[in-house]
Amino acid sequence: MRSIKSGIGIFSITLFILVTLGAWKIYSPGTQIEKLRMAEASQPVFALIYLAESLGYFADEKLEITYDSYTSGRDALNSVVSGKNDIATVYETPVVLQAFNGVELAVVAELHNSTSNTGLVARKDRGIHVAADLRGKRIGVPLKTNAEFFVSLFLSSHGIHPNEVTLVPVKPNDMAATLKGDTVDAISVWNPNLYKTKAAFSEDEITSFYSDVYTEISVLALKRDNADQRGEAILRLLRALKRAEAYLKENSAEAKKLVIAQLPPNVQITAPHVWDAFSAELKLDTVLLSTLQGEADWLKEAGSFSDKSMPDFTALIDTQYLNEIYPQAVTIE
Structure with a gap:
């Protein structure tokens, strides 16, 4: 009788642990839906975003994205600064301009680079x-x-x-x-x-x-305080984009079709002709840092922001999220 009771006791404890662990898994924050409002500039260079959406990679990460489309990255970033959206797809120049204006931004990834776009x-x-x-x-x-x-x-x-x-x-x-x-x-x-x-x-x-003296770069940018609060959403976003990058490398022709299908009709017409002018890559590298610093120097020399101090672009580039899920893509300290 004593051994049977002991066995029942052990079974009960084991069952309790399994149920508890199961409940934790079901209600873990990691399984809850995260939401992001993305301001996007509707260009082929943001291919990784459109691929991840089309292939269901965001859904796999339980990440729900609401898109707000703009004709320029400048306007997309402005909507983030105003608080209308959480994150923007934007070229590097508007980021430099906002940094000079004292807006604290966080750049969490590059989306493309090109010397001929x-x-x-x-x-x-x-x-x-x-x-x-x-x-x-x-x-x-x-x-x-x-x-x-x-x-x-x-x-x-x-x-x-x-x-x-x-x-x-x-x-x-x-x-x-x-x-x-x-x-x-x-x-x-x-x-x-x-x-x-x-x-x-x-x-x-x-x-x-064209000239390789200039490398055009697009990035994902948020306001710093929002980035600090949305770490889980950012990680899910970058995990999905990493998968999209892998798909693009392995299935370039099909990826091209999927991306173009998600662009506005007027952009679909030109997209096939400019597809080879850029490289869609998820990374954070020294080229980005030198480009941001170079544009800032150019703006000051041209007379803009002559009374402003130089922004700290090493602080603006936030490597922690990409470093966690894709460390080999981060080559900047």
Whole structure:
């Protein structure tokens, strides 16, 4: 009888432990749905986001994302700063501008990089055949954007002083029509508007310029206080994007179709033509840090924020989340 009672007691304790552990697993915070409001700029370079959504990787992580679409990363980031959204897909330049304005941001991952997604298109009938011919010419560009930064670096690399050209402010969507007119001789912008501008001319009418002196980078950015509170959601987001990156590498043709299908109709038209102009990679590297610092130096030298101190970009880049789930993708301290 004593041994039977002992056996029953052990069984009861074991059952209690299993039930308790089971209950903990069921009600663990890790199994609860996390939600994020994402401001996205509807461009092919954000392919990893669209892939993770299409393939159900966010759902697998119990991460529910509500999308808010914008025509530029600048506006997407502004919505995060205002508190309307939690996280934004954005190019590096708006991040630098917000940092100068004193906004405390956290960049948790890069989404793409490219040396040929932003470029310059010039009209040959205006006497522009090589870079040196840009002297004395008018270049249309969206001011205070990565395109203007590209122009600055490109001109400098060819020994052309900024005072030797005239920059004309032009909206990205107006590039093709503006270059067709008489107010500029060349334009600089990113895809898809770069492609649209080139497509508006025959090949013998224009000269196109690209340069590896500038690496275009897009990132995922949040306000610092929000990032500190949403660590679990960020980890789930990055885990899903890591899977999307692996899928892209193994199934590039199918991935391309899935991404393009999720883009707005007007972007779907140009997306196939610009797909090979960028590399979708989840990482945090020294190229990002040097690009942010380089753009900040450029802005101060150009007279913007001359009264502001240089932002601490090493603090702005938050490696802890990506380092936890994908340490080999983090090459910045």
